[in-house]
Amino acid sequence: MTNNDIVNGFDDEKDESLKIKLQKVNEVEGCLVLYLTGYIDTYNSNYFQKRVAKAIESGFIRLVFQCGGLNYVSSTGIGSFTAFLKSVKPRGGDLVLLEIQPKVYEVFQLLGFSQFFNIKDNLDDSINFFRSGTAAESVSLFPKIFACPICSKKLKALKPGRFRCSECKTILAIDNAGQVFLG
Template structure:
């Protein structure tokens, strides 16, 4: 594990403010353009999410737009914490950046899933997977969705944010959408 002493060398004044509930350690990601690894240790909840957001904003202001959050030592994330991760995505996408979450604990992943946010984030198992994600870009699948389409049964206009099976809000038909955004009944 990288030591905390590096943080101020990477971003001046980064460690001026601290919070014992969440320790953040930075490591430049040399193989990722404008990339940085952010090691999170502790938890993110309503009480420390402002601290977390300020720290990540400082990272983005320093020019890092491809953020890899290593969550292997993150024991808990509340809905407020997930809101913070979502805000980072909204901040970075227009700048051509992205967020990858690494090594998420099952309890933490469950919160992302229960709140319906697991589909919005690039969740990877290793640093190598994160590096290759940024090297290859997010791929053509990302650009297809969200997809506006009409229900094949009732012609209601619908929107899908990813591939999968959905129920039409009008006629309740089951509709399948594949990775290439092809629509079929089923």
């Protein structure tokens, strides 16, 4: 199945710096996985926005961006994700970012956007997120088990707040959404 079979006219325009492959999720209405490969910067973000807007206009309001092949996202690119979120939320949709590379995630964190996005580790979790409705309806995030971003020691946070890694003594913070930060 080609992208054009899923979203009419999706591949009418292409950009070598950013490849997008679409996959429809049949078990969740209006759900689409977008496999991103390459990078998103000031020069190709308009292309990226137009392609995704086409998908949204076609009725896909539950978007999963598979970011494993995305090796760079500028602040303009992050602005694109924010625009998609603003576009799908009023229609009852949402978006999930999947397998974000650490250096790309860092940009989201530095700009303070990591808490606005649903970030998942695998496709099943992403689909289940949409299947269960909203994040508020799903099970509480705490206690949360995670790996220290510095030494990889498994840690457990009982509630949001600041604490120190028991292994490397790095000061960490965890927010209400379960995102872990340095400091």
